[in-house]
Amino acid sequence: MIRRAARCLRIAVLAAALLPAAPADAAETVVRGSVPVDTAWEGSVTVIGQVVVKKGATLTILPGTTVRFPWLDEDANGIGDGELNVEGRLVARGTRELPIVFTSGREPPAPKDWTYVMISTSRESIVEHCVFEYAFTGLQVHLSSAAVRNSRFRRNFEALRFSTSDIAVECNQIADNAYGIRFESRGSTGSITRNAVVGNEYGFFPVIKSTSGVRISGNNIVNSAYNVKMGEEQREDLDFRGNWWGTADKGKIVEGFFDKRRETRVGRVLFEPYLEQAVEPCGIE
Amino acid sequence: MKGVLILGAILLAAVPPAPAGAQPAVVTTEGATATVHGKITRETDPVAGARVLAYASFQDLLSHRAAVVSADSGADGGYRLTLPAGSYYLVARKQQVPADGPVPIGGLFSFHGSNPFTLTPGSATEVNFSLARKTAEVLVKPAADPGSATLGGVVTWEGTVVEGVHVKLYLDEESAFRGVGYAVAPPTDARGAFSFEMLPQSDYYVVARRRGAGEGAGPLAEGDLYGYFVDNPVQVRGGTAVEIALELVGKGRDVGNADGRPRPSGTRIAGRISDAAGAVVRGVYAFAYEEKVMAHKKPAFISQEVDDQGRYVIYLSRGGTFYIGARSAYGDSPGKGEWYGRYDGTPDHGVTVETGASAERIDIRVERILE
Numbered sequence: 001m002i003r004r005a006a007r008c009l010r011i012a013v014l015a016a017a018l019l020p021a022a023p024a025d026a027a028e029t030v031v032r033g034s035v036p037v038d039t040a041w042e043g044s045v046t047v048i049g050q051v052v053v054k055k056g057a058t059l060t061i062l063p064g065t066t067v068r069f070p071w072l073d074e075d076a077n078g079i080g081d082g083e084l085n086v087e088g089r090l091v092a093r094g095t096r097e098l099p100i101v102f103t104s105g106r107e108p109p110a111p112k113d114w115t116y117v118m119i120s121t122s123r124e125s126i127v128e129h130c131v132f133e134y135a136f137t138g139l140q141v142h143l144s145s146a147a148v149r150n151s152r153f154r155r156n157f158e159a160l161r162f163s164t165s166d167i168a169v170e171c172n173q174i175a176d177n178a179y180g181i182r183f184e185s186r187g188s189t190g191s192i193t194r195n196a197v198v199g200n201e202y203g204f205f206p207v208i209k210s211t212s213g214v215r216i217s218g219n220n221i222v223n224s225a226y227n228v229k230m231g232e233e234q235r236e237d238l239d240f241r242g243n244w245w246g247t248a249d250k251g252k253i254v255e256g257f258f259d260k261r262r263e264t265r266v267g268r269v270l271f272e273p274y275l276e277q278a279v280e281p282c283g284i285e
Numbered sequence: 286m287k288g289v290l291i292l293g294a295i296l297l298a299a300v301p302p303a304p305a306g307a308q309p310a311v312v313t314t315e316g317a318t319a320t321v322h323g324k325i326t327r328e329t330d331p332v333a334g335a336r337v338l339a340y341a342s343f344q345d346l347l348s349h350r351a352a353v354v355s356a357d358s359g360a361d362g363g364y365r366l367t368l369p370a371g372s373y374y375l376v377a378r379k380q381q382v383p384a385d386g387p388v389p390i391g392g393l394f395s396f397h398g399s400n401p402f403t404l405t406p407g408s409a410t411e412v413n414f415s416l417a418r419k420t421a422e423v424l425v426k427p428a429a430d431p432g433s434a435t436l437g438g439v440v441t442w443e444g445t446v447v448e449g450v451h452v453k454l455y456l457d458e459e460s461a462f463r464g465v466g467y468a469v470a471p472p473t474d475a476r477g478a479f480s481f482e483m484l485p486q487s488d489y490y491v492v493a494r495r496r497g498a499g500e501g502a503g504p505l506a507e508g509d510l511y512g513y514f515v516d517n518p519v520q521v522r523g524g525t526a527v528e529i530a531l532e533l534v535g536k537g538r539d540v541g542n543a544d545g546r547p548r549p550s551g552t553r554i555a556g557r558i559s560d561a562a563g564a565v566v567r568g569v570y571a572f573a574y575e576e577k578v579m580a581h582k583k584p585a586f587i588s589q590e591v592d593d594q595g596r597y598v599i600y601l602s603r604g605g606t607f608y609i610g611a612r613s614a615y616g617d618s619p620g621k622g623e624w625y626g627r628y629d630g631t632p633d634h635g636v637t638v639e640t641g642a643s644a645e646r647i648d649i650r651v652e653r654i655l656e
Contacts, residue, residue, distance in 0.1 A: 034632040052632040055650075087627075121625065121654070143619060143654050164618060166655060187621050264483065265468070 035088075041065050043118035046105060047114075048072070050083050053236065055121070057088040063098035063129070069114030070105035079136045080104070082114035089122055094129030096150070104134035111157045111178070112136045119144045127151055132159070137182075141165045148172060150282075158182050159200070166190050167214065171282040175199040185210040193218040194282050200224070203256075204240070212239035220278050222246035227256035230266040237267040244275040319404035322365040323413040324358075325377050327393060328443055328535075331362030332416055335379035335393065339368055343401070343458045346374045347518075349385040370406040377414035380556035387517050388419045395534065396513040400461065403602035405551075415534035419515045424528040431524040437480035438529040439473075440493055442510055446477025447495060447533060450510065454481060462492045462513065493531055510535055552601040552640050556647035558591050558611045558626070565595035566613075566651055567616040569624050573599050573607035577633050584610075604640035608633065611649040619654055626651030 030046045035053045035256050042062040047069050053059045061067070082105070094100035104113035116137040119125045122144040123243025129137060130151040132138025137158040139148065145166040148196045153159035153172065157177040161171065167190040180197040182205040197203045203223040204216070221227045221243050228240060237260075245253040253271060254261060260268040325335045333339045337355040340346040352373070364377075369563040380392035388394045393416035404410060420441075428435055450473040453466035460466070467489070470479040479493075491514040512533040521527050554573060560566050569591055572584035585607065588597040601607070609628035612619055619625045626649045627634040638644040 055629060055634075121627075121652070123655075143625065145655060164620065164654065184618070186618050251385060 034060055041067065044068070047068060047082050049074075049081050050085060050115075053084070053086040053088045053090065057179075059086060059088065059090050059092075061090075061092040061100050063094045063100065065094075066101045066103065068103055068105035068249045069135075071113055071128045079112045080114040082115045086117070086122055086125060090117075090119055090125040090127065090146075092127050092130050095127060099129045099131050099152075101131045102133070102135070102138065103131070109134040109155075111155055111175055116140050116161075118142070119146050122146065132156060137161050138177075141167055153177060153180075162188060164188055167192075168192050172196070173198075173206075173281075178202065179205050181205070182207060183210055183214075184208050185214055187211070187213060189213045191215040191217075194279060195219045196281060197227075198222045202229045203227040205229050205231065206234045206238055207235075208233040209246050210234055210238060211236060217242035218275075218279055220244045220246075223256070226258045228269045229258040230260075230263070230264075230269070231235050232266060237270055240269050240271045241273060242275060243271070244278045245271070248274075248276040288469065312398040315405035317370045318367050319370045319406060320367050320409040321375065321402070321404065321412050322363070322364065322409065323411045324362040325364060325379075325395075325414045325416065326362050327416045327418075331358075331360065332379055332393065333358055333360045333362065335364070335377055335414075335416065337364050337412075337414070338375070338376045338378060338385065339366065339367050339373040341371065341373060343374055346376065349387075351385055354373065354385075354631045368404070370404050370408070372401050373405045374400045375412055375414075376403055377416060379416060388420055390421065392515075393417065394418050394419060394515045395410075396515075398462075398511050398513070405602060417512060417515070417532040417534050418468050420532065422425045423516055423519060425522075425527060426526045426528070428524050428526040434484045434486060434490075434521045434523055434525050434527070435480060435482050436484055436489065436519060436521050436527045436529070437478065438531055439477045439478060440479065440512065440531050440533060442533040442535070446473075446475075446524070447510065448473055448475050448477065448493040450479070450493050450512075450533070451478070452479040452491060452493045452531070454484075455492065458490070462490060466492070475581040484521050486521060486523045488520050490514070491518045491519055491529065491531065493533060495533070545636075552604055552638060552642060553598050554607065554609065554636055554638055554647050555596070556600065556628075556649060557595045558597055558649045558651055559595050561652060562649060565591070565593065566624055567591070567593075569611050569613045571597040571599050571609065571611045571647075571649060573601065573636075574610055575605075575607065577608050577635070578636070579608055579610045579627065601638065604638050604642065606635050609647055609649065610634065611651050613651075621655045623654050624651040625654050 001074040029042050031051050032048045033150050035057055038058045042065050045067045056280045072081045074081055092100050102117055106113055111134055113134040114136055118140040120142045127148045132153045133155050135156045137154045139160050141162040143164050147168040149170045151172045153174045154176045155166045156177045159174040159177040161182045163184040164186045165188050169192040173193045174197045177200045179201040180203045184207050186209050197219055200223045202225055203221045227245055257269040260266055325332045335358045338351040339353040353368040355364045358364040375397045377395045380389055380417050395414040395416045403538045404439040440447050452470045454468045455462050468481055468559045470481050473479045493512040495510040512531050514531050558566055558569050571588040573586040575585045586601050588599045591597045611626045613624035628647055629650050636644050636647055
């Protein structure tokens with residue numbers, strides 16, 4: 001493992017030589033522009049503006065790494081410009097004791113301080129034991145295959161967004177965001193299971209053209225406004241069977257849906273049978 | 286770029302609008318002019334005595350303030366219009382005088398599906414129109430449910446009701462009446478009828494399409510049907526049931542060509558599209574987007590399909606920074622198995638090209654999504 005990490009770090013040094021990046025010191029790495037070759041990050045990493053992991057390159061982030069996105073808003077849209085756009089492959093595999101943290105670089109931090117980590121046209125990216133906080137969207141996955149496990153999403157505007165992907169979203173805690181999971185599944189497959197989607201304003205937000213190709217079951221979904229909010233163009237019914245909604249009272253469960261029961265033009269949340277008690281947490285204490 | 290736009294605005298301001306009922310003005314300004322020409326037909330028959338009206342803005346179209354009006358089309362339906370270079374909404378009409386103002390019942394009308402057109406100095410653009418007839422005024426009745434509003438009607442083509450037409454509502458012209466719109470009604474039934482229920486009070490632009498290949502997005506193909514309601518926008522007020530009659534036209538060559546492809550111009554981006562092994566991928570197109578996040582966005586400009594050596598050219602109506610990608614399909618988001626790629630020469634896939642200049646060797650590598 002140590003040998004492997006050392007090899008990764010050598011690659012990082014090589015990549016840094018190709019980049020307009022200027023490490024402040026050994027413990028602090030500043031990254032701008034693109035990551036064109038296999039690279040490893042560890043320690044404290046500062047991402048300036050948009051950084052792209054190019055096609056064919058793998059970015060490995062080692063346990064205990066903190067990736068900060070300093071406040072920068074050149075387009076003055078109120079959302080920090082910092083983003084990590086992975087078109088190659090991302091392997092962000094933290095541990096329970098040493099998670100990887102993606103966070104704001106300003107004090108005091110606030111939601112939308114940076115844009116997102118976006119995995120796009122990537123294959124087999126891995127996100128485990130990570131923390132995403134103070135982003136517009138913590139993590140977006142599009143046109144990709146990715147596994148997102150044992151991670152924490154908090155104080156973002158949106159926690160997780162995906163479209164047209166093969167995804168496994170398991171054992172994550174998605175709490176204290178405006179939106180939990182927003183998706184336009186557009187043919188996506190995979191599963192969202194054993195997650196705690198709790199304490200957000202909205203739990204799930206299927207926006208448009210979503211189908212039930214991604215199995216969403218075995219989750220705890222308890223949020224303040226709606227647990228599922230169907231988008232105005234989401235016409236198809238969606239399968240949310242087998243989840244815990246914070247109550248076993250069917251009438252109260254239905255109150256947590258913005259769907260055909262409230263707006264006839266949108267689809268219906270299919271939720272029966274539902275769990276009558278919460279799912280045991282996994283991955284994160 | 287900014288200088289060109291300002292020049293265009295000055296020239297437009299110098300062209301007096303054609304007064305209602307006046308003889309059409311055939312404008313022959315010196316300097317930066319462009320020409321539009323083509324045929325005006327109805328159900329494939331040439332229409333003589335029709336005129337093409339050019340509006341400098343969509344608001345001008347709504348206000349019936351044409352910047353330039355063509356002379357009457359000839360016996361073969363042909364027309365020709367010279368006007369200052371710039372951006373225009375083009376409409377064809379045939380009716381008794383006045384030439385502008387609301388279209389009367391029985392009048393013939395066509396709002397071109399490729400509006401707005403950007404006409405570069407010295408360009409000659411072929412724009413053909415197929416005319417639909419206005420058969421009724423908008424009918425407003427009390428709604429059965431006083432708390433809601435509805436909009437419905439019947440769609441016809443060549444005097445016959447049409448089943449399977451997708452009627453969409455748009456709130457403004459910003460999308461150029463393409464894409465998903467504000468709302469889409471279920472396909473018209475065997476009586477050609479469509480209906481929107483529980484509409485919020487608003488003004489709506491009604492646009493209808495029927496594709497021979499079924500529901501989908503992208504440019505219409507020959508034989509598809511298209512209709513822009515003659516009295517757009519339709520006012521829908523609370524507690525009312527609004528009924529309209531919408532006649533479609535068939536897409537012939539260049540009618541309802543909503544794909545955003547400009548004619549060849551001096552501003553272009555060109556390159557080659559290949560797979561990971563460098564082999565030619567047939568049936569793919571290059572796209573120029575105005576926003577960095579491309580996948581769910583509508584491109585501003587599109588190439589033709591690559592040639593047998595994988596080469597493409599995107600003709601642009603103006604310079605600027607564009608984000609370049611390639612796909613094997615047009616419209617909607619890329620799907621699984623589709624060829625997809627982005628220009629990799631810059632981190633954000635952007636290419637900057639000056640107006641009148643050419644960016645070459647903008648090569649794109651594509652791969653099949655999730656395969």
